[in-house]
Amino acid sequence: MEPLVEVRGLTIEFPMRAGLLRAVNEADFVIPKGQITALVGESGSGKSTMASAIMRAISVPGRVAGGSITFDGRDVMSLGKKELQAYKWEQVSMVFQAAQNALNPVARIKDQIIETFRAHSKSYTEKQMVDKARNLLDYVRLDPDRVLNSFPHELSGGMKQRVMIAFSLLLDPQLVILDEPTTALDVITQAYIFDILKKIHKDMNITMLLLTHDIGVVAKAADRVGVMYAGNVVEAGDVYDMFKRPKHPYTAKLMKAVPSLYEDVSERKGIPGSPPDLLNMPPGCPFHPRCEYAHAKCKEQNPIKVYTPAGHEVACHLYPNPESVAEVRTS
């Protein structure tokens, strides 16, 4: 498993009027090459912030307060202006959370595509650009002729999302970040889009990072999962492993909180309490106020992450060292 992106000790802060907001807190995270990695977590847990850090596109008051990000062996944080232009969208591209609003409402899709090309390589002729766009649109099962000449508002939500996927592939990136690509779409469209994504992944061998809070989607699409909670990556590992044997109490509860079509529905329970206020973080493990295993240490100290050889990682005081993870696994 060769890592494409390695995030180490990443901390991102937003200075706000009410105080300093840590959206991502000393997070470690690895995106293996050629796989679909999912990052799950509740709203506000820092998924998008982490992704935008990888894209070097943290929104205005935000700043990286510590840690590093390497992409294919290069330090992303130290890229110069020129390199950055060649990095963004050409190496890493993104499908945005609110695809509905990610297109300029007053420009035709075609113009926006050409604009994107122009911003990067000037060697393409307009025809080449349009041809490439046509192929991609065809690929995401849209009618290129109609879509290219449309304004965003003339497309349905599902169509816009697919246009955005085509957009992300325009410059043959190595990594595509999919930020909740299907929220606000209905089930059938959602399934359909995942079909397309999986096909793209297979055909083009593109590494993908999928940000979502829908456990079902993770199960369906991802090879590897990371779980975020209040800015911390609390657990990460292989998808089967995670679903069958979640380690972190939060992960376990999260899995349990999702109703399923096929399993027994009688005993499902939500996680009590609510996610912490990032401006008023409790000391210690951020999950401890909602955790039934919490003990004294949890209230004082944020647990350190432990890694198992099998590529599983977890940050919880229940697992003081790698062996203990295995222990629990067997028990």
Next chain:
Amino acid sequence: GTSAPGLVDRLSAGEVKDMQQPVPDAQIKYNKDKIFHVLGGWPKPPLYQGNPFGSGGTGDTNNRYMFEGLFFFIRSMNNVYNRLAESSEDTEQTTTVHLHQNVKWHDGAPFTSKDVWAYYRLNNGAEVTKYLTSIETPDDYTIVFHWMNPAPYPELRKLLLAQDLQGQIPYHIYKKYVDKADALLKEAKPLTDKSKDGPFNLDITDELSKKIALNWNEFTRAGPKIPVGTGPYKFEKVTTTDMLLDKFEDYWRPDAVHFDKIWIKNVPELSAQYALVKAGKLDWYDGTPPKDILESLLKQNKDLVHYRMYDPASVGLMYNIRNKPFDNLKFRQALTYVLDKKKLREIGNFYGQEYPKISMTGIMPSSLEKEVDKSVLDQMTDYTTNLDKAAELLKEIGWTKGSDGLWRDPDGKVPSFIIGAPNNWAPGVNSAQIAAEQFTKFGIPTKLKAVDSTIYFSNADKGQYDMSMDWVDVSWGFQNPWSSMRVLFWQGTKTKVGFPNVKKKDADGNEVDTGKLDLKLKGIDGKVYDIDKEMKRFPYVQDEQERRKIIDNLAWIANENCWGVNFFQNATGAWLNTKTMSGNFPMMDQIVQYNRDMPLATDPDEQLAITHLNHGFNSTYMPEEYWPR
């Protein structure tokens, strides 16, 4: 040109000798195009109609260069000169005028006596026609005016004729309308009712009057769209903001015309006018700005000279006697005692002259001593500011002053008065504001309403304000005590003060207003006079001494009845630009002494020369004594 020497430097350097003679073409330095730049106003095209009698006319200033009358007179001095009339002579019942024989209309047609006759037949409402029985033209260059019996005294006859500054129209152009008017007049029967008056002593029936008016209206619409006159300059071009007049080559006095063109600009905004003056873009400008601006203009442009003169008109306030308590003489007098005229004058028109003693006399204050006997003047009540007197008078009529400093009327009510003033008239508005402040400060709350000038006058005539601002002690037309008395008792002042009229019962028993003044007052000798009668008989009184007596009495009555206050007599002035213009500048020897800010002239010749510069209106000025430099 700040670095170029100014007028004072040039005078000191002895560079002024050329100013007494027309400058040879080769020596013209600053005004090579020989254009005379002035300001003027006219209706903007397409409103401009080319007929001076049409609506909006062709513009007052402009007319001076395009039209002439039989006579020409300086309004404030009452000097009458011949113009198109070569000479004239009076008999008891006639005035005969001989015309210059080489005068041409701008279109080339000769000017004849028929053109004068045409004017009065067509424009039969002109004042003088009321005193005439007929006009005869024995030949092309002679006109005989036949006066009614009795005839007005000789001086008045001349003034009546001279006030028609454009007493002729081109008969060859307007023949159709003149003949029609003449025919209509011939239909009328002679007047029998002596209390009425009509043109040429004719009884114009309502039906006839309508026909005459219609004919007049058609005449005003008739072409040509450009004015045709006999004046030194003829019309060339007009836009909304500029008018060009061109030298009339066939002018009968070719030597009097030194400029090739007159360029008239229409600039309504006062600050813009000042700016033009300062920039030296006008050769002549009439008007006197507030003191500080005047001084700064002179300072900034060293070529300008400013001449100052009295305007035969005063700014004043009239009490509306229709409203209580203004019907009470003592109240009016009390208010008059409150006013501090010096302050009113300083703010209203700094260079004006206040006459603190009088209230309102019907006579231009600066000629009061000339027109009214000294003994009468001495017997007039002195209204010089006197707050104690004012308070005393108020108390006499039952008013009391509260501890808050406000006066209360006999009913115990605090009054609140409104002074009305036309809003575009700065001297009036500004001084009225100060008057309001003085009344208020004295304890009689008063506010000013500066009203849009077009409604102001009809509102004031209807008595909508407690006090109204207007020109007072002023004569429009020509300068004569009788003329200014007319304004007081018969015209503008009458309606604003609200003198009563004679009421008559008509056939149905309804009361009708005859429009005739109903004012009977005690005169200086203690006898009661019917003012209307006195005024009516005045023009026919041939004896000068008797005329003076009538005026003495009327002036005294006016002052005693205190119908209004003369704030100050207006001062006006004229600016000359000596850089582009040379000529016979008045008071040349004193220019250095006063550094071009000339004081009121005392010498009669100088006075006259300066009055020539600023004709006021109703007189004609031609730059014949000035030439390009």
Next chain:
Amino acid sequence: MSLKGVLKRIGVSLITVFLAMLLTFFLLRMTPGSAIDTWARDFATQRGMSLEEAYRQITAMINYNPKEPIFTQLGRYLGGLLHGNLGMSMIYQNVSVNEIIANALPWTLFVLSVSLVISFLIGINLGAMMAFKRKTVLDPIISIYAILTSSVPNFIVGILLLVIFAFQFGWFPVNGAYDPIVEPGFNLPFILNVLYHGALPILTYVITTIGTWALTMKGSAVNVLGEDYIVAASIRGVSERTLMSRYVKRNAMLPLITTLAVNFGFMLGGSPLIENVFSYPGMGYYIGQATQQRDYTLMQGLLLVTSIAVILANLASDLIYAKLDPRVKLEEG
């Protein structure tokens, strides 16, 4: 945009104009004083007769009777309107209102549209810049400028400009729409001369309105900057210049288009003061004249034309809006 919708809009506009006309008609007849008063006053002095007599003669002359029932007057007026005849001016007896408007309207439209376009374009660019580069000196400078210029009446600014540029430096003419020396027509000297004369009035409008445009635009642009598509585009690597022009400006401008029409109407109605300062022969001059002298017919005609212009401006702004914003369909409204 449905045809029916457009027709309906036009229909409603027509009715509005008609009612506006009725409103002004009745208002005008209700006001004290009329052009006849002024005219009679002149006539009386000119012809040396009493005011009553002059009044009588004049009403006979122009076949106008103020005591005539108001509906008869209205009927006559409407009859004329049907033939496109706005009647004759009352103060200028042989000039038709049509002629006056034909002379005045082009000048006002010229000055207003040029200054509106200029100030709009500069304003939105400044506004966009203020929004884009938040922490520069530009923002406070323009804000204060906008506040100051909106608190000083615009004709005072006009006078100041006149004093400085026309008199102090003599760069621009003092008054008028063109020099009497040039020949009016479609020739270059004339056009240049017209521009030269229009410069100061235009500048006055531009100076006094630019700040407000900039502030409004800034507000709008700040909102747009927060939109997802801006972030998305900048991540896609779209250059700042493109972002500014094609994304921010284009979108932020949209709500201002409607204001454009409103401003147009406002300026049309408010032009008398400025046109007076520069002696500019536009509508404002005649509106001022007609109002002052109570020339009903002239005023009526001018107000009618102004209302139509305002409504047309509104319609135009809707069309422009629809053109610029593909999302809008003219159905509603």
Next chain:
Amino acid sequence: MSQGFIDFWQTMYRNKKAFSGMIILAIFIFMAIFGPMMASLDMTVNFDGRYKSPSFAHWLGTDYGGRDTFLQLVYGSRDVLSIGLFAALFTLVLGFVIGAVSGFVGGKTDTVLMFITNLFLTVPSFPVLMIVAALVQIKNPVMFSFILAAWSWAPLARAIRSQLLSLKNREFIIACRIMGLKTPYILFREILPNLTPYLAINFIMAAQGAIVASVGLMMLGLAPYSPTNWGMMIQLAVQNTGGIFNPKGYIYLISPIMCLGLFQMACIFFSNGLEEALNPRLRS
């Protein structure tokens, strides 16, 4: 309520611009109420003392009649503020009632009311202002304000209507309707609070507009002259006493302009803060 009040003040205090705006406004209001009580303005002409430069005796110099400019501004603030506030109040009430009824009731009422509104927006206000004011005798500030409000309500009514149309279909209003709550309740208790920030801003804008327009009316002679009204002072300086051309008169000319500018600036700053303070969401 009291908590809301405290929050309001805290928000205002935190927002520097809004706070400074508020302070300036407070000073103006203080000036209007107590100024004339503390110093008396002597309007006696002192011609030799005209156009004096600022000094300790005359903080902002003197006018064309040698009267104290600063004191005139102080006295004028009463006039300016009362006309501004009354006119704004009337504008707001008219605009809100017409806009709200039109938007909420809809149907024919809406059509008719909007028609009238459009009429007012179509006819240029300047000439109509002259006509109406010639018809009505202005006797007191209240009436004056009412006339001023008569042609400033229309744009507001239109804006309120469109806001109402969108509010009407907002889910929380639908919820009220489903719960069978009465229309007046919905209009005044549910919708009105959502419009308050907007109304507050418009109140201030309308006040500004009225102050400028009042000068126009005085100039037309439709309202008694109030020589200490700031706008009137500008007018006097420029027109009646030839201000721009008078090198001595600059301070007299600029003082009222600065006062109006400062007042407007304070209004704008304050209204920015108001929006924040009145909206609980922006508050925290």
Next chain:
Amino acid sequence: MRLDSVSMYFERSQGMFGPPQKVGAVVDVSLDIHPGEIIALVGESGCGKTTLGSIITGLQKPTSGKVLYKGQEVTKLSGEKANQFRGDVQLVQQDSYAALNPMRTIYQSLSAPILQRKIVRGRKAARSRVIELLQTVGLTPPERFLDKYPHQLSGGQRQRILMARAISLNPKIIVADEPVSMIDVSLRISILNLMSELNRKLDIAIIYITHDLATARYIAGRGRMAVMYLGRVMELGGVNDVLSHPKHPYLQALLSAVPTPDPEIAKAMADLPLRSLEMPNAAKPPSGCRFHPRCPMATDRCSSEEPQLRLVGSEQTACHYAEEAHELWQRKMADIGAIKSV
């Protein structure tokens, strides 16, 4: 409550020329709602669920058909009866933020309806009632929430407030339109639990509108489910019957689109059994069976003949080939081993 072949058509104008089109948002739907029952209304976006919901709440008047409440037609109710109906049928909306007045505190929002409708009298009584309501929906301690503004609460808390508001008028029916779709996964279950608790304890009938079959199954375990497509009900029956024995190919497509939180099953699930993704234009519904252009099993009959709801097994379905489809489905499920429980 009974819906008797209710239809709802909207007019939508089309282009510059051409007459407005009629969009059938709800077509010929009949449904009985029994006291205390839970009905899940499921279907793709735009199929008319919300419209049906607003017809039930009386917010919109159907263009045809009758809505009967306690035997009386809702649109003809007046006076006291209408007032009662307004109190008896309540709505819980999807967007809890939009559904609460942002300018008013929780206490104000909750006390106003009960005071206005005179359910309680006096401020004191209102206050204690509000506190009680907050407790009922699990917001403790209630006092902490009284003076908060909506934006100061989390989505889950706001959704509970909406529930509290809905039950404050002691309703008989609550229509819940996607009440949990905007709430975090970790909190969804508790809201759903709260709803079934209210249903059980207060005997309130609940119409649960969603496109999430899993939550529908969770909440309406004992109730019924109606599957809608383009305004029509395609399948109707007990929840477990419908889900474990789906007959209509549309329902089957829906089921296979639902991601399962089990990687094995999820990944094994084949591509969508659909011929096209795009929903047809509701203004021009396809002839015959509305689903036929997308149906993998469609035949000529489907495009010509519109199937009516008929009883197949224990539930009603509107498909000509329901039996065959059911057969195929069972086989497929067995293949991937999805049918373990139930």
